Amino acid sequence: MVRQENPTASGSPKLRTAERTRTAKLGFLDEKLSFHPKIIQNVPDFSRLHKALQTEVLRKTQIKDVTKCQPFCLRTSALPARQRTMSPENSQVSNISRSKSKSLGALSSLSTDTLPTYITDAERKRCMAIRKSMEIRDSKNQESSDWLRKYQMRSQAMKKTVVLHAKLLDPHSSLNEVYNEKLQQHREADQQRTREYMKELQEMKTRVSERPYLFQQVKQKNAKAHAEQIYRNKLKKAGLKEQFVEENGKAVEGVSSSTSFRSGDDGGSTENDTHNREENVDNWEKIEDVEEESVKSKGEEMP
Incomplete structure (x- = not known):
């Protein structure tokens, strides 16, 4: 029979090794701490401690002596003058050196303790270079300002020319002209409205002045109604109707207008026409009599 191996028994050495490793690495966690901080x-009192510290610092400081410079003497004036060769290019420098000879002689007469001060060749050349560079810079600035002024003048002249050509080629009117035209139109419209308003106001005043007062209107209305009532009563007494009177009046007007066109015409008249005309004339006479009576009665009643 084959012996079966227990997997747990075969894996136990590995587990023990891992346990030992873990114990070796993390064993310090189980140890008791030997350090106990003092609480x-x-x-x-921090203010008292600060004062004590300041006092200690002042006590420890040591006053150091100031460094004193020892007197010294530069005997530059006793040195012999340097000889240098003169070139035609440095003629201007030689002239300056000759003019400075008096100052050099005066420096030689000073005491040995005095430090001489005189212009060297390097300093003189440096001053000349600085002066020359300043002159060049000024000339460049002047040239740039002249060029800028000329450029501005050319730009203005070109701008005027371009504007003139644009106006000549542009079919539309300029804004200034449009503005003036619109302004003139608005002014004329305002004046026209003002005239119309004044005209309407004058007509209104005329109507108000010509219109009778209210009591006069009432009086005229009452008189008209009274006259119409009298006229109707007279027509009723005469046995006539208003419609009949209106028709006869229109007929008489038509006959009078037709007779003016038929003057000189001999034929065309019949006995029936003459009879009707006579009847209309009689009726018209009756109407006139009634109107005269109504007018007379109205005049008598009016104050």
């Missing part, structure tokens, strides 16, 4: 229960 101060009382709060220190």
Whole structure:
């Protein structure tokens, strides 16, 4: 029979090795701490400690002596003058050096303790170079300002020319002309409205002045109604109707207008026409009599 191996028994050495490794690495966690910090229960007086520290610093400071310079003497004036060759290019420098000879002689007469001060060749050349560079810079600035002024003048002249050509080629009117035209139109419209308003106001005043007062209107209305009533009563007494009177009046007007066109015409008249005309004339006479009576009665009643 084949012996079966227990997997747990075969894996136990590995587990023991891992346990030992873990114990070796993390064993310090199980150890008791040997360091115990000292805990101060009382709060220190920091202001007193600061004053004590300042006092200690002042006590430890040591006053150091100031460094004193020893007197010295430069005997530059006793040195012999340097000889240098003169070139035609440095003629201007030679002239300046000759003019400075008096100052050099005066420097030689000074005491040995005095430090001489005179212009060297390097300093003189440096001054000349600085002066020359300043002159060049000024000339460049002047040239740039002249060029800028000329450029502005050319730009203005070109701008005027371009504007003139644009106006000549542009079919539309300019804004200034359009503005003036619109302004003139608005002014004329305002004047026209003002004239119309004044005209309407004058007509209104005329109507108000010509219109009778209210009591006069009432009086005229009452008189008209009274006259119409009298006229109707007269027609009723005469046995006539208003419609009949209106028709006869229109007929008489038509006959009078037709007779003016038929003057000189001999034929065309019949006995029936003459009879009707006579009847219309009689009726018209009756109407006139009634109107005269109504007018007379109205005049008598009016105050």
